Amino acid sequence: MSAAADAAVLEAVVEVRHGAGFALTAALDAAAGETVAVMGPSGAGKSTLLAALAGLVPLHGGHVRLGGTVLSAPGRTVEPARRDTVLLGQDPRLFPHLSVLENVAFPLRARGVRAAAARERARTLLDRVGLVDAAPRRAADLSGGQQQRVALARALAASPRLLLLDEPLTSLDPGTAGEIRMLLAELLRPVTCVVVTHDAVDAVALADRLVVVEAGAVTQTGPVREVFAAPATDFVAGVAGLGRVPGEVRGGVWSAGPLVLPAPHTPDGPAVLVCPPARVTLAAAGAAASVHRVEQTLGGVLLHLDVPGLACELPFDVWAQHPYAPGDRVAVAVDPTAARFLPA
């Protein structure tokens, strides 16, 4: 799926400072046709990174190179209109004074394509996003999901060498977001793309590679599923839906309260156990704990235990047979093959 063997089309080292409080230093590459997801906590610098790639924010250091051309360097920023880079944000920003068709034809007309040819190409793109019937309508008459489809068709009409998506599904309801996600996955396949998202589902569905930005620096990068399977930070573990249990390692053994696990290659000191809740099981030979809180989820039931951060996921029918309640005594075991330790 990935074209990682190709030379990088996008090659960026972004250094941006806002006053004294905020500094971002992040390297990001993308091969031709590759989609790279960027995730990170709020305020980590994801949107600044995207704005720097789009030429909306000047660089204090580093460079943005696209297909060998330097687009940004300290003291020199090529204008957004000349970067061959389209930024599509959470707000589709369809021009309210133009029809849907004219919106999609806009980037072509701006490049001097004749009206008839531009309209024909726009119609083809509208067909690809399933909205050719809406061509004569005003943007304001469309639903949020339809507007985002038109914005996508308009972005593709510009045939950008780099497409930047900033939280493209955030303002949509879950059902619509799912539809647009599938459409994006299909349409983005040949496009070099950087997508900022806070949703792990977007990263898995859309991206080949994931870059994690925390507090203004890249903390982890790699193929999406590999990053989620082996999180390097507490943030990634949380995004991946893994449980995090703070504890302590001493002499190759990790422990937190009654819970004890082998941690052979982990240095002594505080360490966080990271583990999928489904790999925490109730077992007669396990450590003694008590149920602190019961959380109903779509997949079943999560038993939060009195060891902080430790939760055990049960299928609903199992819980229905043994409806554990807060205060109940249980014995839990953590599958040691699924356990990883992060320095606290």
Place this chain on the structure above:
Amino acid sequence: MSRPGGGYTPRLLAVPAALGLAFLLVPLTALVARVRWETLWRDVTAPDALAALGLSLVTAAIATVVCVLAGIPLALLIARSSARTAGILRALVTVPLVLPPMVGGVALLLLFGRTGWLGEVLGAIGVRLPFTTAAVVLAQVFVALPFLVLAVEGSLRATGTGYEQAAASLGAGRWTVLRRVTLPLAAPGIVAGVVLCFARALGEFGATALFAGNAPGVTQTMPLAVYTAFNGGGVGQGTAVALSLLLLVAAVAVLLLVRGWRPGAAR
């Protein structure tokens, strides 16, 4: 917001409200009542009256074009400045709006007069502005420009730069963005501004009287003709009332145009 007949306003407020409305409308009724309809056509088509009407329309139209050419760029500059700079610029633009027009006329005379900064320079190349038709236009631009700038600036600021950013990202250069995105989106504000600007130029009196004078056919616009007629010179009193009626009709026409283009009404 309360709808007519609804809401929670004290009912007694209807009395001063009605008085206020009457105060605005009754004088206009008195004016219309004094129109001598049998001589209206003759009064309006008298040579002096026609000259004043023609001069008013032509100068106000030229002044409006000048205001558009300078005012839209100025509005863009203010709308895209930082909040602090915009506040200062907006206050400066508002000065002529709150200034008595007479004072504006004095100021223009001191700038363009024989011994004024620009007057001396222009005099050296044989150009004399005061008391010419050009002076009428300058006086009108001085009092009307703020109306256009403030209307357009408000519209530009309300729209923001998000659409312009999207257009630039899609490959549109700065002039294309201006022509195809910025100006069309500001159209309601521009139309309102142009109409207000034209109406203000058409009604301009004080600055014109001082800076351009009152020469029939050269600088005597309709408001000056109305004033002169009432003071007994030139055209008769019947003409004064007839011309006043004409200005009133023009004002109402302008008002109806603006109503259709109030910000928010156009969408």
